[in-house]
Amino acid sequence: MSEKRQQREKWIEVVEEYEGSGLTQAQFVAQRGVALSTLQSWLRRRRAQRTGGVRLLPVEVVPTASPVRTDREASAPLEVELPSGVRLAVAPGTDVKYVAQLVEALRSC
Numbered sequence: 001m002s003e004k005r006q007q008r009e010k011w012i013e014v015v016e017e018y019e020g021s022g023l024t025q026a027q028f029v030a031q032r033g034v035a036l037s038t039l040q041s042w043l044r045r046r047r048a049q050r051t052g053g054v055r056l057l058p059v060e061v062v063p064t065a066s067p068v069r070t071d072r073e074a075s076a077p078l079e080v081e082l083p084s085g086v087r088l089a090v091a092p093g094t095d096v097k098y099v100a101q102l103v104e105a106l107r108s109c
Helices: 005-021 023-033 036-052 096-107
Strands: 078-081 086-092
Touching: 005 023, 005 036, 023 036, 036 096, 086 096
Parallel strands: none
Antiparallel strands: 078 086
């Protein structure tokens, strides 16, 4: 078996252990002695694999009273409301991939 395949299988086991542990990510990595960023990377890979890649979420566009945006409105944060009722305000210009990862992380909490 190749070293790359062994590494992948090891991390799949670590991710499955984390998911069944009931611990927070911080608690789990402290106990296992692994890097938080590495665990998060493998969690994203496994979740994407399970869901078939990128997941699309329903979006409701609410029209504003005025079609012309003022400077204040143009700098207003984008608000995302999750089905759980959690609201997330995101500054204009925030990286879309980051927002998607953040929404996914909040959905799985």
